[in-house]
Amino acid sequence: MAGASSDSLATARQELDTVLVSGGTQLASELFTALAAVDSSAPLRRALTDPSWSVERRTGVVGSLFGSKVSEDALRVLKTLAGLKWSRTRDYGDSLEQLATTSVAASAERDGLDGLGRLSDELLSFNRAVQESHDLQRALTDPQAPASAKGNLAERLLGNGSAEAKLLVRQAVEAPRGHKPVDLIRGFVDTVAERQRLWIAEVTVARALAPAQQERLAAALKRLFGRDLKLDVAVDPELVGGIRVQVGDDVVDSSLQSRLHDLQRKMAG
Template sequence: MAAVTGESLATLQEQLSETLAASELPVADELFGALDVLDSSAGLRRSLTDPAREAQERAGVVRGLFGAKARPATVTVLEAIASQRWSRERDLGDAVERLAVAVVAAQAEKDGLRGLESLESELLAFRRAVLSSHEVQRALTDSQAPAESKQKLAARLSPEAGAEARLLIDRAVSTPRGLRPEALVERFAERIAARQQRWIAQVTVAKELDAAHRQRLSASLDRYFGRELRLDVVVDPSVVGGIRVQVGDEVVDSTVATRLNELHRRLAG
């Protein structure tokens, strides 16, 4: 993340903290709708990220587009975003997405820590369900399939999801913004986890872990990474044996499949 964008995000989080905390789920839905408009118009993105234009002028463009269509809180958030400086055009849309997720998280947080943990768990459960089926992955990435069909499939995969998780999952399967749906859900879950000041460890193993093994692994990874982690365990028989762990950009891979591939590369070289 470039410095300018990082500073702008920090400013927005502070400036909008009360607005985000008080907003209801429809505000997040409207922010995602505004994101679709931004993603569909390169000219609009250029206009709202043009450093030669004054912040008030950029905010005025937002008011003209969304002022009569969206809730006041939605317009307040969009105006604040447009008033900031961004390193890249895409960062503008990424900021809208990030703050939409913040609204969803704030709604879940009204039930306390339990609400955030439930939201995180529901997102990760959906991700695991998608990763467990190649057929589901093909269906959710089929460019010819309508968004409504993908959302219906997602609902069957996550029947226990609450309103907050449902909104984020539907968003991920209908408009993944260049990512695979499960990857965008993972990004949403990571932002929910960060709100709880913890991180998600994506763990891939060849077979299911029992409770005792999972507890030992969790403690070992907490020590190794020096932070409290939430394990998201995916069973993938193709790894053959061993374990693969990813926390953010850091990867620890001790699977047999990886070692065999490395050996093949050395022999081929």
């Protein structure tokens, strides 16, 4: 996904983060069901992405088709996507799939970084089991087998897996959308990893921090970001002084090097 579609997905993620975090697996299930409807109809995909149609007309299509069938939160997601610009008709569905996966990851995130780690491990373990067995690969991709039967088999492979893992694995084998299930699951793992980054503070300092300094920094970052963060500390003597912290896309930079660059830009401007 590139160009306008990439920008639109980023916008949707930002606008809908609160909805996706609170919605969890229930919201994700609704979005996956809506995705099946979108994937089954080329005219619908064109209607939701046609740049010659007004935003009101595109979101009106969403309301008429899904308004009585999904929750307000799911409808908001569908309408938000319909109001954005897409380079290809398929990109609407691809983005809907990613947002649904984000909602699943956010459900696991209620147990913090450990919850996200467990979900990643479950998905990767499932992939390893499938890749080690040709019989499983054939069973899970057999075009003659009912989708529900493949989903049931996938759930049995997970055993006592979490509700989040079961939902994503069932989605991957029942509606692979032209991909191999294991490839789709790798994409799900990437989405989970994006959520994990929000719990890790990448800290760069000019000199190594003493344990007491790390504790004070961890406490300060908790106040700033509202959650406990795992510190990943690296030493870079070229930083000159100060500290640089990155949590996801957020950067807190008080290094002398940064201030020197700012001064140079102002002098050059």
